[in-house]
Amino acid sequence: MSRITRIEIDDSAIAPATPEMEQERRVAIFDLIEHNSFSVPGRDGQPAPDGPFVLELCIREGRLVFDVTTEAQDKVAEFHLSLGPFRQVVKDYFQICQSYFDAVKRLPPAQIEAIDMARRGIHNEGARTLQERLEGKAGLDIDTARRLFTLICALIPQG
Numbered sequence: 665m666s667r668i669t670r671i672e673i674d675d676s677a678i679a680p681a682t683p684e685m686e687q688e689r690r691v692a693i694f695d696l697i698e699h700n701s702f703s704v705p706g707r708d709g710q711p712a713p714d715g716p717f718v719l720e721l722c723i724r725e726g727r728l729v730f731d732v733t734t735e736a737q738d739k740v741a742e743f744h745l746s747l748g749p750f751r752q753v754v755k756d757y758f759q760i761c762q763s764y765f766d767a768v769k770r771l772p773p774a775q776i777e778a779i780d781m782a783r784r785g786i787h788n789e790g791a792r793t794l795q796e797r798l799e800g801k802a803g804l805d806i807d808t809a810r811r812l813f814t815l816i817c818a819l820i821p822q823g
Contacts (some may be wrong), residue, residue, distance in 0.1 A: 666703035666715050666803070669735060671696060673815060674722035681818050684765050692814035700811070703803040704732060704741050713740045721812075723747070723819050730802070743801045747820060750797075753790045754820045757813075760786050787813060 671693050675681070681689060702719070706712040717740060720731040728750070730743040760783045767776045791809035794816065798804065804812070 666701060667717070668696060668700050668702045668719050668808075669716040670718040671815065672718065672720040673818065674720060675819060677723055678819060684761070685818055688761075688814055689818045692811045696808065696811040696815075700808040701803070701805040702808055705800070705803070707741075721815055721819060728816060728819065730798075732802070741801070743798065745797050749793055750790070750816065750820060753786060753793055754817050757783070757786045757790055757817055790817070 673689070673693075702717060703715070704713050704717070713734070716735055718733045718735060718737070720729075720733075722729050722731070724744070726747065728745040728747055730741075730745070732740040732742065734740060760779065764776070764779045764783050767779050771779075787810055788806075790813040791806055794809045794813050795804065795806070
């Protein structure tokens with residue numbers, strides 16, 4: 665089973681999320697658990713580990729950490745990714761999300777739809793960046809990458 669069955673977010677090192685971002689996080693986790701594709705290749709001549717997997721995401725020492733275990737808590741892999749490649753796309757994503765949340769309150773549907781299309785485009789860019797950064801470390805489809813990108817956004821400090 666090449667999939668994630670549980671997600672844990674260690675957000676102890678960051679400021680609390682806004683209510684909108686907290687809602688997006690809950691939806692992303694729910695959607696991710698319902699449908700995802702996640703695998704870890706074998707290393708050093710060993711076969712690929714069997715899932716299902718538990719994924720913990722956190723920021724540690726300024727790096728994005730993917731800690732992958734089995735449901736029985738056996739260590740599978742740990743990836744440390746530089747935040748640099750994510751910073752601009754996350755900043756752009758937060759700005760467009762804020763525009764979207766503001767638009768929903770006061771703009772007509774056609775303008776909201778235009779902002780939402782831009783938001784989805786930036787979201788896809790972030791998902792592709794994640795897939796590139798995880799190449800050779802983990803396999804995931806674009807939908808899984810999109811949902812994980814939403815969770816990563818909740819971990820990367822803004823400002």
